[in-house]
Amino acid sequence: MGLSVAEAAVRRGLHLVPVSFSSREKVKTTIQVGQTDIRIYGPSAREDVLSSVADEFPDVIVVDYTAPDSVNSNAELYCKLGLPFVMGTTGGNQQLLYKSVQDSKNYALISPQMGKQVVAFLAIMRIFAEQFPGAFSGYHLEVLESHQASKKDTSGTAKDVIASFEKLGVPYDMNRMVKIRDPDQQLEMVGVPKEHIEGHAFHLYHLTSPDDSVSFEFQHNVCGRSIYAEGTIDAAIFLHRKVQSKDSKRIYDMEDVLREGYMR
Numbered sequence: 001m002g003l004s005v006a007e008a009a010v011r012r013g014l015h016l017v018p019v020s021f022s023s024r025e026k027v028k029t030t031i032q033v034g035q036t037d038i039r040i041y042g043p044s045a046r047e048d049v050l051s052s053v054a055d056e057f058p059d060v061i062v063v064d065y066t067a068p069d070s071v072n073s074n075a076e077l078y079c080k081l082g083l084p085f086v087m088g089t090t091g092g093n094q095q096l097l098y099k100s101v102q103d104s105k106n107y108a109l110i111s112p113q114m115g116k117q118v119v120a121f122l123a124i125m126r127i128f129a130e131q132f133p134g135a136f137s138g139y140h141l142e143v144l145e146s147h148q149a150s151k152k153d154t155s156g157t158a159k160d161v162i163a164s165f166e167k168l169g170v171p172y173d174m175n176r177m178v179k180i181r182d183p184d185q186q187l188e189m190v191g192v193p194k195e196h197i198e199g200h201a202f203h204l205y206h207l208t209s210p211d212d213s214v215s216f217e218f219q220h221n222v223c224g225r226s227i228y229a230e231g232t233i234d235a236a237i238f239l240h241r242k243v244q245s246k247d248s249k250r251i252y253d254m255e256d257v258l259r260e261g262y263m264r
């Protein structure tokens, strides 16, 4: 995701700050994105490098796509240094994440789903549940999600949709979710195109009535990373505007971005 977002930033004419990070100490590498050579730093240089970035690039927006176990420590550092950030990484302790931002009065946009059309679907499901609580009482829910083998956590997006189904009257035990990470199953059973085995997000929610006479199916299948990368750039531009205008609200999500006219 990091590289896809950097490439999208260049396509959209943004200035790319020439630093990025790795969880590994022994990386001495530079990658080129557009005309910018980006230096990758290990964890021990994180605070010093980010502190210099904050001084040198006062308009910077940090984008985080790392790993669930880095979410909280990374967010705490951005808050300590007053660096506004877009958190695309899923997992971690979400309550603590929000608390870190609230306590520091930093600006952040946090969303487990950056794909704008998928965000609109999540919003519709939430509104559906608010308007018709219990509408699916008695129904049975099956959920399947398939992601690249490197994905460590359960889909944050599926968790969000399930929260809406629960309000619609369908209790669901998260342990029942079918999580597919095996490339052979993805090709044969899920139907993921071969070229997207290393970057895809397929989600299927199947509801059945108590007597099996009615069924509903909701599906959203994403191949590649561009939908998230483009959404992330919209999120970064949106957050920058909020910082510039010193908006009293500090924590945003992708629904805020869509509601302010970025849906296209």
Ligand SMILES: NC(=O)C1=CN([C@@H]2O[C@H](COP(=O)(O)OP(=O)(O)OC[C@H]3O[C@@H](n4cnc5c(N)ncnc54)[C@H](OP(=O)(O)O)[C@@H]3O)[C@@H](O)[C@H]2O)C=CC1
Residues within 6 Å of the ligand: 001, 002, 021, 022, 023, 024, 065, 066, 067, 068, 070, 087, 088, 089, 090, 091, 111, 112, 113, 114, 115, 150, 151, 228
């Ligand atoms: N919100 C959204 O719409 C989306 C969210 N995601 C989420 O974003 C996260 C990343 O996804 P993805 O890019 O596919 O994962 P990848 O595993 O492909 O990339 C994550 C990269 O982060 C680096 N990394 C891990 N920990 C740290 C750290 N503490 N500091 C700096 N770098 C670190 C790793 O590099 P190295 O090995 O060099 O450390 C790795 O290359 C996941 O949680 C995923 O679920 C993904 C897509 C969309």
Ligand SMILES: O=C(O)C1=N[C@H](C(=O)O)C[C@H](O)C1
Residues within 6 Å of the ligand: 090, 112, 113, 114, 147, 148, 151, 154, 155, 156, 157, 158, 200, 201
């Ligand atoms: O890791 C991914 O790839 C994705 N993660 C997010 C999630 O957990 O919901 C969003 C999307 O599913 C892609």
